[in-house]
Amino acid sequence: MLKKVVTTVTLLAGLYSTTSAVMADGLDSLPADQLKLYELVDPAIPLGPTVFKDFVAKRPPPWKIGYASTYAGNTWRASILSEMTDVLLPKYKEAGLVSELVVTQSDLKDSVQIQQMRQMIDDGVDAIIICASNITALNQTIEYAHSKGVPVFSVSGYVTSPYAINATENNTHGGYSSAKWLAQEIGGKGNVLMVSGIPGFASSDSFNVGAKKAFSEFPDIKVVGDVAGKWTDQVAQVEVQKFLATNPADVNGILVQSASENGVLNAVEQSGRDMMPIVLGGEASAACYWRKNPDFISKSFHFWPPKSDARLVWDVMMRTLEGQGPKIQSILRPALPYTIDDVKEVLNEDCDPNSTAWLEPKGDAWWPASVAVSYFERAEDPLAWRPKK
Incomplete structure (x- = not known):
């Protein structure tokens, strides 16, 4: 092997x-x-064995968990936080495994996130979930956490520290899969506009690396622009409107990093141009447009479904705290395609085009229990686990 x-x-x-x-x-x-x-992975993402293979929590449950987020300004962030506070925390509290969840927001400032994490560590959290913007900026703080017996888990993006576990989507795979589909959807030729997340952030850049590789396989595809939608509909709408107003050439397809696709749809409609294929990533508002226009595109993708991402990183964290022995430093999930039939299962024709909800993969498709066990040495149901007396 x-x-x-x-x-x-x-x-x-x-x-x-x-x-x-x-x-x-x-x-x-x-x-x-x-x-x-x-x-198909980002070259910098660490894929070796993890130092937490034989980890033992510094104290028995219930454990105090920290969530050091970087940003609260879009529907994805709101959804992942809601899943943690309204679903996962009560469930694990009832099981006697978690006592509280401490949440901070750093407004995209690494120095603030570092300060917040150190405060969490000094205040006695047992584990920290991070949503990081920079792959190296937090490494010293993550090492400090490790020295205090506090494991750190990165979701929707990765860090390079050997003292963290990345439980996240494979953004390079997502970018490649969706760009290849888009190129084929427009017949293998034409002009494509890319709407990135935040340039310089790991998940945004990794996605674009995969997308550009896919587009390079189609010599008649030309990327005519790349604007920063910042994973926010309002921002993406403004940036795409500006691009379309100042670039009269045809745009035959748009590759979007969620959560921006509803803003992109609005920008195209307001521009007066004919609607072209646009990659959707899971916003229910954009899926509502598809529901009302079923011939719009042939399929789209779950890149980073927020509630599923929350369940993924939480599950990995709990299994690690319970001593189940993670095998690898970065646990990656692939982009999952979905179709108009999947949309019709969850949205009616009178759906809300301004919804802040998200479509999610069916059931536990993002992180099935049957898959989870293969990533741990001593796997068992984390909710049923109890400390040995």
Whole structure:
């Protein structure tokens, strides 16, 4: 298996990963079906074994959890926080496993997030979930947390510290899959506009790396612009409106990083141009447009479904605190396609075009229990787990 892993990664050398034996050893602990999910990754994401393989929590449950977020200004952030505070926290409180959830917002300032994390550590949290903007800025603070027996878990993005676990979507895979679909949707030729998240942030940049690789495979596709939608509908709408007003050339397709697609749809409608294929990422508001116009596109993708992302990182955190032994430093999930039939299952024709809700993968499709067990040495149901007396 080790030889197979190194061969696979070598085929992607120079763009997506390295051939280090450490990385291969980490991946080699996974079954073949999960190993395939790592064939297209950001080159900087750490894939080796984790220092938390034999982790023992510094005290028994109930545990105090910190959530150091960077931003609260879009529907994705609101949804992930709602899942943690309204669903996961009560459930794990009732099971006697969690006592409280401490939440902070840093307004995209690394220095503020660092200060907030250190305060959480000094105030006695047992684990910290982060939504990081920079892959290295928090590393010293994460090492400080480790020295105090506090594991750190990154969601929707990654950090490079060996003292953290990344439980997140594979953004490079998401960018590649959606860009390839869009290129095929418009017949393999034409002009494409990209609407990024926040340039310089790991998830935004990783997504674009995958997208640009896919577009490069279509010589008749031309990327005519890349605007920063900042994962916020209002921002994306303004930026796309400005682009369309100052660039009269045809735009045959738009690749959008959620949560911006409803703003992009509004911008195109207001521009007076014919609607073109636009990649949707899960906003119910944009899906409502699709529900009312079923021939709009053939499919779209769940890149980072917020409630599912919250359940993923929470599950990984709890299993680690319980000593279940994570095998690998970065647990990645692939983009999942969905169709108009999936939309019709959850939205009626009279759906709300201004909804702040999100479409989510069905059931536990994002992080099935049958998959979760393959990422841990001593896996068991984290809700049913109890400390040994």
